[in-house]
Amino acid sequence: METEVYDLVGVGIGPFNLSLAALLDDIPEVTSVFFDKKPEFDWHPGMLIVGTRLQVPFMADLVTLADPTSQYSFLNYLSEKNRLYPFYFLERLDIPRREYNDYCQWAASKLENCRFGNRVVALDYIQNEENFVVTIEQIQTKETTTYRCKNLVLGTGSIPVMPKSFQGLSTEHVFHTAEFLNRQDRCRKAKSITVIGSGQSAAEVFRELLKEQMEHHYQLNWITRSRSFLSMEESKLSVEQFSPDYVNYFYQFSQEEKDKIFASQDLLYKGISSHTITDIYNLLYEHSVSGEKMNVGLQVLTEVKSIQEKGNKYEILCHQWQQKKDFTHESEIVIVGTGYRPNVPDFIQNLASYIQWDDKGRYEVEADYRLRLDIPNQIYVHSGISHSHGVGSTNLGLAVHRNKIIINNLLGQEVFPIYDKNVFQNFDAETF
Structure with a gap:
């Protein structure tokens, strides 16, 4: 001791x-x-x-x-x-x-x-x-x-979150984006790969796979339940919400109000950086030169309902929630970008x-x-x-x-000064 x-x-x-x-x-x-x-x-x-x-x-x-x-x-x-x-x-x-x-x-x-x-x-x-x-x-x-x-x-x-329906499957073939580099060699040998989710991690994994897709010739798909592959909110005044001023403003609300506010702010932390989306689009554009078959699919508005093993592949049950239509999709490798929990x-x-x-x-x-x-x-x-x-x-x-x-x-003393005003905008009600 x-x-x-x-x-x-x-x-x-x-x-x-x-x-x-x-x-x-x-x-x-x-x-x-x-x-x-x-x-x-x-x-x-x-x-x-x-x-x-x-x-x-x-x-x-x-x-x-x-x-x-x-x-x-x-x-x-x-x-x-x-x-x-x-x-x-x-x-x-x-x-x-x-x-x-x-x-x-x-x-x-x-x-x-x-x-x-x-x-x-x-x-x-x-x-x-x-x-x-x-x-x-x-x-x-x-x-x-x-x-x-x-x-x-x-x-x-935090620790990676895997949906319940994905748990218990082979971690060599169905895994979280947090394991991507550890499984990249396996991806290179696959005939088909599907990425699920539309946050920054999913986008970075998809971009890396897209870079190598022409060399390794796998079918590559990307599925999200979001209405699009949305950009993160990165404008200068928007990111002032990542300031001590906004933390102090947010803290004063009741827990019920905080939960409502937080739920409306997903594009401040869940979206994709603009340069990553630009990289992906540029790669897709280059892949389409000469009208070649791209062997790449991007599917929006689609929830993944379940997944089950089917031979040497996995069958994914999907639901297009706007059209209210179900369909199935097969993939040898499934990479899940469903975030983290504390x-x-x-x-x-x-x-x-x-x-x-x-x-x-x-x-x-x-x-x-x-x-x-x-x-x-x-x-x-x-x-x-x-x-x-x-x-x-x-x-x-x-x-x-x-x-x-x-x-x-x-x-019990101010070793480091704490300033009341760090940004240009006001969050509290104030007289101008």
Whole structure:
């Protein structure tokens, strides 16, 4: 057992907790340690497709929006990697997703408070000492160690969602987009592939398959229940909804009103980036040269009702919901882009009696990202808070702002300034 009582223990090391770890590195007043079961930082490795871009500007790195002088900034990463001039000549704000992952790995390797290859197996609370107890299993040795802390921060991320009818089928042939790169070689050998869903991940997988379709000659289809393959809302004033100002505005509503508002904002986070749609259209156009048979199909307005194995293929029952017509479609490989859900690990249940939950079984979360608890200690949370803090909850551009609030709260003082006005438009009713 570790004898030190840490001020903060982090569970999970994704971009949000990695940002917090980096910002805390220069604040000796807070003792912290972060754990993750992965052997190293690796952000959605199955989707690190060459040519995919981060959907936020590079300034949404781990530290810049709080401390541009930090040694953990993206620009310092470029400097150490001797990539400043190539980036200068690139003349882009967005960066390759693979480079963002490499940047985070670079930062994580420098942080002594980040410990990979360590799985959290239990969380407990000692009431008479007012301490949390975190039990860690070292992945390689299977040895367990316990750590005590005053506060926790949960960064357990999200997990892929597969519809029930798709579960129990061969994961070599029916899989989530999160597994794409692990299954790409299998796709190249297939005679037919179908992608289901019309979000960014599905579009990126379809684009990659379309690039190679002429070489490998598979039938390629893309199905969505949406009325079209819709672009994400990316206009300058629209993306101001990914700001601290809008988070504060959204938080003030009742939970019933929040759920209604959030349900109307899908194109802020569920659509496809315009450059991805442009790439796909350009590829389709080139495939159609000389009137060649494209062997590519795009099907909108269509729900997938069920799927069943049929020989060496899968039969998909589809429903065109505007025409109210059913039809079947066969495919050797089926790739499902049905999104992710918040990961609430089983070990949270040991603390469940201290946590306040809403009527839908979701965390009740304070404005400053603390769970509502029946104990004096704090549990901060990064994932599973879209219902409380809105559409920007998973947006990397708000990670640093959230961590500024957490650090200020931990220290009981304003280490990082929090500004009331960050955007041009007003969300609250105000007199002009």
